Amino acid sequence: xxxxxxxxxxxxxxxxxxxxxxxxxxxxxxxxxxxxxxxxxxxxxxxxxxxxxxxxxxxxxxxxxxxxxxxxxxxxxxxxxxxxxxxxxxxxxxxxxxxxxxxxxxxxxxxxxx
Amino acid sequence: xxxxxxxxxxxxxxxxxxxxxxxxxxxxxxxxxxxxxxxxxxxxxxxxxxxxxxxxxxxxxxxxxxxxxxxxxxxxxxxxxxxxxxxxxxxxxxxxxxxxxxxxxxxxxxxxxxxx
Numbered sequence: 001x002x003x004x005x006x007x008x009x010x011x012x013x014x015x016x017x018x019x020x021x022x023x024x025x026x027x028x029x030x031x032x033x034x035x036x037x038x039x040x041x042x043x044x045x046x047x048x049x050x051x052x053x054x055x056x057x058x059x060x061x062x063x064x065x066x067x068x069x070x071x072x073x074x075x076x077x078x079x080x081x082x083x084x085x086x087x088x089x090x091x092x093x094x095x096x097x098x099x100x101x102x103x104x105x106x107x108x109x110x111x112x113x114x
Numbered sequence: 115x116x117x118x119x120x121x122x123x124x125x126x127x128x129x130x131x132x133x134x135x136x137x138x139x140x141x142x143x144x145x146x147x148x149x150x151x152x153x154x155x156x157x158x159x160x161x162x163x164x165x166x167x168x169x170x171x172x173x174x175x176x177x178x179x180x181x182x183x184x185x186x187x188x189x190x191x192x193x194x195x196x197x198x199x200x201x202x203x204x205x206x207x208x209x210x211x212x213x214x215x216x217x218x219x220x221x222x223x224x225x226x227x228x229x230x
Binding site: 002033035042043044045048050055056058088090092094102103104105106107108110 | 149151156157158159160161164205207212213214215216217218219220221222223
């Protein structure tokens with residue numbers, strides 16, 4: 001158990017809908033990262049937050065947004081969902097913004113868009 | 115941009131044998147970090163081992179060791195005395211730092227199957 005929690009574990013929704021994925025980092029970690037794992041794209045970095053502020057952005061679509069709250073939990077919002085958004089979404093956390101070398105991954109949220 | 119290449123889509127190994135999973139990387143940054151993660155069928159990503167670009171010795175963690183050859187830009191994972199529970203996907207990743215923020219760039223993975 002990495003100490004990172006993600007809810008829900010599974011999510012099934014229809015095209016055009018909006019969903020919110022939630023992540024709680026390990027106790028003491030200030031950075032949260034979101035990754036998407038799909039069959040065709042592999043594992044891709046989406047976005048990073050550190051202590052409530054966006055720090056780095058990867059291949060995140062404009063339909064997706066994220067935020068980190070004062071209690072350090074983070075939410076990833078996916079809107080206007082398409083079939084291709086079906087994937088495993090991981091949250092990871094680390095102690096620092098860039099120099100802490102280990103990211104701890106949560107169990108993931110499996111999103112299925114039908 | 116940094117790139118990670120894992121050339122073995124799948125590997126089959128007999129239980130108790132040692133196995134080497136290949137990883138090559140491409141970067142122009144003098145400071146970088148290399149990671150290996152294990153992803154069993156349940157889906158979670160499990161950190162295995164880390165190697166920093168300035169580390170003088172190859173990293174080891176129990177049955178896992180990293181064969182780091184800097185000049186060849188390779189960071190192969192060696193699993194000694196493989197066990198049935200080692201069957202999983204294995205991902206090599208590199209830390210990329212952008213303006214003080216880090217992200218991981220992953221390879222495509224190698225699916226390892228341990229046969230009894």
